[in-house]
Amino acid sequence: MYRRSEPEEQGLRLQTRYRRLRSGEGSLLDLVPTPEEEEAILPEVRGSEDRRASFRAVNSPPRPVAREPVQPTVGEWLTRFQLIGEIGIDDVILWLRDGMRWIVLAVVLCVAAALAYALTASPRYTVYTDIVVDPSNLNVVSDDVFTSNPQRDAQLLEVESKLRILTSRNVLARVIDKLQLTKDVEFVKPSPLDFLKNLLRSDQEEAADNHLAALRALTERVEARREERSFVVVMKVWSEEPEKAVVLSDAIVDAFETELFQSAAESAGRVAQNLNARLDELRRNVTEAEKKVEDFRRANGLQSTNGELVSNQLSSELNTQVLAAQQGFIQAETRYKQMSAAIANKQTASASVFESANMTSLRQQYNTLQQQIGSMRLIYGERHPRLVSARSERTTLEAAMDEEARRILERAKADFDREQSALDALRAKARAEKSNVFTDNEAQVQLRDLERDARAKAAIYETHLARAQQIAERQQIDATNVRVISRAMPPNSRTWPPRTFILLIAGGVAGLLIGVAAALSLGLWRYVRGARPIAG
Structure with missing residues (x-):
């Protein structure tokens, strides 16, 4: 097999230092050769390089000028990848030192990107509201239209259903109409093409598009979840302004209570309407039955x-x-x-x-x-x-x-x-x-x-x-048992993005990791491409 030529004594010395480094007795400085060792090695290295060049010149077949360079075969690539196991700590340090400029460049770019994001990102202020959603309505009348199920699983399902109503489209639409969010640039962001769109669509279509955009934006800003083993629902709302976040949270709670009341009223109204429609027929039946009684009395003289x-x-x-x-x-x-x-x-x-x-x-x-x-x-x-x-x-x-x-x-x-x-x-x-x-x-x-x-x-x-x-x-009585136990309070700080100092640190760490990964990848690629088969 073919080996790299070097003095035997120098090779033994380097192997001894490397074993001491592996055992923990030496340091990385022991691997650095002294000036005398470099002068002793330099003629031999130059001679070895000359011999490798002459060997390649003699053994390599002549290549036509117009042909592409010959690619390594699959066996040669496998042989090269097998040499990865021989990579040592000195190779890693050498790769990092050669890729230092990439590391610095990655750190600078990531820090700059973090600073730009911190200066241009829209802030988010999040508020939280705790609501107790009791599955059993208030017992206003003894024989109510709606019945309550005492089973806990059924009650949890009812609370989950009301939780879905809290973030439903009907509730959010009420909030949009009440606060006129279609005219708020935070929810309906203008675009350069709005002028051209307004020329091609009517006022109703424009209002519908703005309402849909505001609804999508508000849906992204509202989140609700139920606490474990309780009927307490936590609603999270964020906005670009802390006061607006509080206003949105209160408006959603009011719209939620109104939606529950209207839903119950509509259900009771449907029952009353069906009963009223049935009453006309029942009234006719009663009249006909009583008329039959009187007619029979008169016909038989029964006084x-x-x-x-x-x-x-x-x-x-x-x-x-x-x-x-x-x-x-x-x-x-x-x-x-x-x-x-x-x-x-x-x-x-x-x-x-x-x-x-x-x-x-x-x-x-x-x-x-x-x-x-x-x-x-x-x-x-x-x-x-x-x-x-x-x-x-x-x-x-x-x-x-x-x-x-x-x-x-x-x-x-x-x-x-x-x-x-x-x-x-x-x-x-x-x-x-x-x-x-x-x-x-x-x-x-x-x-x-x-x-x-x-x-x-x-x-x-x-x-x-x-x-x-x-x-x-x-229908006129609100029997829903929903109670706010913790109203939204203006937050002291934004929840996103983090502070500029934290973003800069995160950007620097990310840039460092990216740069180190790039340097190591580049060094490993060069190592694999430059490896040659070893002669036995």
Whole structure:
């Protein structure tokens, strides 16, 4: 194999120094040759170079002038790359020293770029707002339109949904319209071609383009995230001015609350609208059902008072009258029979059933005369004329009492006949009314069915009507449970770009790294290209 020619003694000396450097006993200065060693090595190195040149001149085939230089083969390239493992620290130091100008140039350019960026970059001032988004709305009404899910996963999903609403297009559009960001150069940056664009588009198209540009710019400036294991949402907003960042944050929070309220109101409004549309049909159903009830009542003659049919009431009253007439008939019959028996038994004078003023007077006279006759019988005897006269008078009184008893008996007979006629008439009327009651009861079965249908439809209609009115009032109530626990405060310093001093340091470090990488890469490339096969 071919080797580089050098003095054997000098090679041993350098190997010894290199081993001492690897073991940590020497330093990099031991590898630098002394002046005497350089003078001793120089003739040999020059001779070796002359020999390599003559060897290449003798062994290299003649090249035509017009041909391209011969490229190394794949085997030669692999051989060269295998020599990378023989690179030492002295080679690295040599490459860095040769590429010092590239390192300095890279550092200067990076520092200049960092300084230019620090002077021209737009500053960013970031503010933070903490918001508690409770998934459960305020319990304003007992039977609300929206129901809350007690499961934690569902609540977190609801908070995440509201978090998405916080940075949604609707909320940001409200902020743009409220703060008129379409006229702010920070959000709608003018371009040199705006004049030509305005000539080719209308005012509406220009406003739409500006609104879209402001929306894109605002979307890039807003970010929201939820804290772990909590319902707290942190919103980050940045702007080129600290006061404007605070204004943007407050406006986004207000627009977020308004969007939640409007969303709930629109949902409740849709429910109320559907209920109102249904109410018309329910009202017609109730009217038709009640009309059927009244028509059926009229067709069957079913009149009711206090929820009871008139026929039933009349039948009940007739039954009461029949009972009363029956009692009067029984009393009249009993009295008539007692009078008849008293007359038949010649007891008109003593029977108490005969009651009248004339009968009472006759009985008093009769009793008085009886006492007188008893006294006369004891005093005068049986044949005394006065006793005979008294007995004749007694006979006259008895005949008068009998006549009065018969007259009373005739009146009792008339009362008895009247009571019997009345009882018969009431019984006939009760029997006729009872048949009407049976007919009305059969008709009332269908009537109750119609009334139940009407009541059910009326109950549904009243429920829907009350619910529609309740939901209509619910639209005016903000039940969203969103609370700001930390409002945005003006920041003391910008968040981007960093301070100029830090940027310059970062630029210098980056330039140093880039320069060192460039110097090492260039040295390695030269080393690989200049390597030759080693002869064994």
